[in-house]
Amino acid sequence: MNKSKKLEIQTKNGNLRNATFTIHEESHTLANTVRYVLAHDDDVNFVGYSVPHPSEFKVNVRVQTQQQKSSIERFDQALESLCLVTNSIQDEFKNKLEKFKEEKGIQKEEVDPFVISLKRQLRKEYKKMKAIID
């Protein structure tokens, strides 16, 4: 079976300063993020993306760079930055989640066990009533 194409690059006369990347099996999720990162890149003159048709699952990303920089290299750098950023988000989220769970754990111990058992009984009775109604 043939693997489907993931990436096509179109340039004029092989000049890598300006290129259009056609990425298959991708949508706004990745394309808008890459565009955002490249827009803050000083070496990039122009960046934009489009979804040629909503029924086709692909995006076109256009990158035009300054002077002698390669657009492929800039694109690569953008993806690298995104990975770094995602790593720091992951770390931050893990830390905050652990902290939150610790605090929550302490709160749980303070609750009266009698109250918990009462709540359980009430829940059971409610379920019974529901079953009768059915």
Next chain:
Amino acid sequence: MSINVGKEKISQVLDGEILEFDPNNFSENFSIEIEKLTKDRMEFVMRGIEAPLANAFRRILLSDIPTIAIETVSIKNNTSVIQDEVLAHRLGLIPINVDPKHFKYRPKQPLQQQDKNNRQEISNASEENTLLFNLHVRCLKKTDWEKIKKSRELLAQKQEKTKEMNLEKEDEEEEKEKKLKIEIEIGSESEDEEEESEIDERAKECVEKMLTQRAKTLINHRVLSSDLVWVPIGNQQTTFPKGIKPVLPDILIAKLNEGQEIDVECEAVKGTGREHAKWCPVCTASYRMLPSIKLKKELTKKVSKKLVKTCPMKVFDIEDGLLEITNSRKCTMCRECLRGDFGVELGLVKNQFYFWIESTGIIAPEELFQQALEIFKEKCLSLKNNLQNFTKKKNSNENEEEMNFD
């Protein structure tokens, strides 16, 4: 010649400052605060991130995280009022409580593999990629059911018992209902105080009125998601010793009348929300930007009191004679405060997002977010690999204009 698009035009501006994106200093400005975490719902605030990234995570939560849902329904008998396709659609939407990490995607069936001589399709289904469920429910009158029960008991005394699943269920339900009724009766008799017995009688009357005619005379007139029975294939019994059930037991699938039956075999498969919403692991995942409210001019006491009144969400309050913004989080951007001449400036903080993730119960919400981050990273890395392969190829073929590759 270089063309420079001014940064003000492409970046978001916050308080007159341009929001920069610096991947190396990202963690300095970035913070998360988890506000609420239950087993179904998580609410948290992300600061220092901008809309493209936040939206990417939201989109991945909706469409790219895999779950398991019923895909193929083989209908052996359906004499209910619900049409076959509607029943199959409803079964697909039931969330199944199983971790999709244990499963692989089932490969799509290419037509060439079908054996035309045999007429039977060679399926790609295996224990690695499919879950089997059985649903067999028959609705009977209670009196008829008792007769059937008696005759069955007689038979069973003579032969070996081969219990059908539906009869077992009907039996259990029958017993449950009987127990409940006995409990109510006992409850009313054993009360000593007059008040309590009165309340119980009243409750009994209410319940009797609420019981519909059907519920009194029929068994199994409602087909619930708890009636779905998992059939383990291959190793699945050892991988899932506790069994596999839908997330909630009381999802109504269909209603039956006397004599109607549903006998159906379902195959559940791994998939993503992109293909069909039944595979979506979240009820919804959404975010909003936090509001920024500013007072531009000093107001007299009278006017400030008026402002406090106009806000329906009680964002403003007068403390120590001064007008203050106390509950800016509650602001719903209704713009009532802009109608009068209060000098209020209303806006959205472009780099603070209040995220909430409501899970369907299959995967915990905190895990969902972590999976979304992981999937995003995978996308970036796989695209990076493709790019690197491209540059390698380019170095070997320098004369081609357009280059395609796998």
